[in-house]
Amino acid sequence: MKIFTRSSFKILAASGLCLSLAACVSAPPAPALAAGTGDLGLVVERASGSxxxxxxxxxxLLGPIQGLGDLSHASLVYSRDGAxxxxxxxxxxxxxxxxxxxSLVGRVQQSGNSIGGAISQDGTLVAAQNYQPGGIRVFDAQTLRLVADIPxxxxxxxxxxxVGLVELPGQRFMYALFDANEIWIADVSGVAAGQPPQLQKFKNVGLQPYDALLTPDGRYYIAGLFGEDGLVKIDLWAAQPKAERILAGYGRGQQPLPVFKMPHLRGWAIAGRQAYLPAIGRHEVLVVDMDSWQELGRIAVAGQPVFVMARPDGRQVWVNFAVPDYNQVQVIDTQSRQVIQTLSPGKAVLHMEFTPRGESVWISSRDDDTVNVFDTRSFARQATLKAAAPSGIFFTSRAQRSGF
Structure with missing residues (x-):
């Protein structure tokens, strides 16, 4: 078990750097299924790299795709058609x-240590965010050919x-520099024609921005700060966007707990005009008004929140936790702001994903080697599926959503 503190944020980076296209396909894909792809998704199996x-x-579960290497911290994005x-x-x-x-149809060893990426608004470019070496690399989505390297x-x-890489309109990517206390926007709209990326830099945004989200309307980029209590907000609709601090010092006067697992801000809950956010180092979910960006209240929960996710209709918020409370999931009613249900899906809950219209939620339990499906109204368990140390769950409905 690894404990992160505010004075240490250590990630083991793989050594060596190879930027070569690997031979990973022996034949073209088999004929597509007669059905469309909108009902499909993927579960990451950490133990088997599949x-x-x-x-x-x-x-x-329909079957595995194998040969994907180290998926101990894996994420993914979809092409526009979800295929x-x-x-x-x-x-x-x-x-x-x-x-x-x-089937695996392409693979490139593009860095020594990567923790995520994004796909451009038009689906033609894929960007990877890297720890080692630090920066982003942008690839042609069709061929996986490198088109831009931005240290x-x-x-x-x-x-x-x-960290915190998201796509923006106009063939742009936005991301946070954890070690530099900066946020950058890279405009790569001209790279296909041989033009260099254009960078816009926001400096001194706060101490150690560690993850971020783009609000569903694409207006606000919000990054959490690991080195201090608070967040940073950039209004991308403003004539002159600038970094503004919000919720500064939300833990003022309180002793923070050791952080056992970093919250994942991409799973923040946006429900109507309110945001439900994990409070780092505390057993609380913060409720924030998205018009004033002021705190409206706090909800006590069972442990340190990792994912705080809204059901698609915004009526419920589901929360999972870091160790030692990571066998539980709690459900918050957004009208009463009360915890209305506590579930025990299995050992080491790592990820949750709602079906597109929210009737069910899929929950991975790594140490039980299971994915469990629950009805979001009755909270009844609908299915238990076997998977090898499952973590991330990603439905193809993400292909139609910004920030995913």
């Missing part, structure tokens, strides 16, 4: 998989780890 293709309506996923592995590999044929060099010879 993905399980799933069907949300039938609540079943392909781009997988970012901890080992720095970028893999392209085809869901209908359950996160904030001082001569100093590279920052990159």
């Amino acid at each position: 993905l399980q293709v799933l069907n949300t309506s039938r609540r079943e 392909y996923a781009f997988v970012f592995g901890r080992d720095g590999a970028l893999s392209k998989v085809h869901l209908p044929s359950r 996160a060099e904030y001082e001569p010879g100093k590279l920052s780890r990159v």
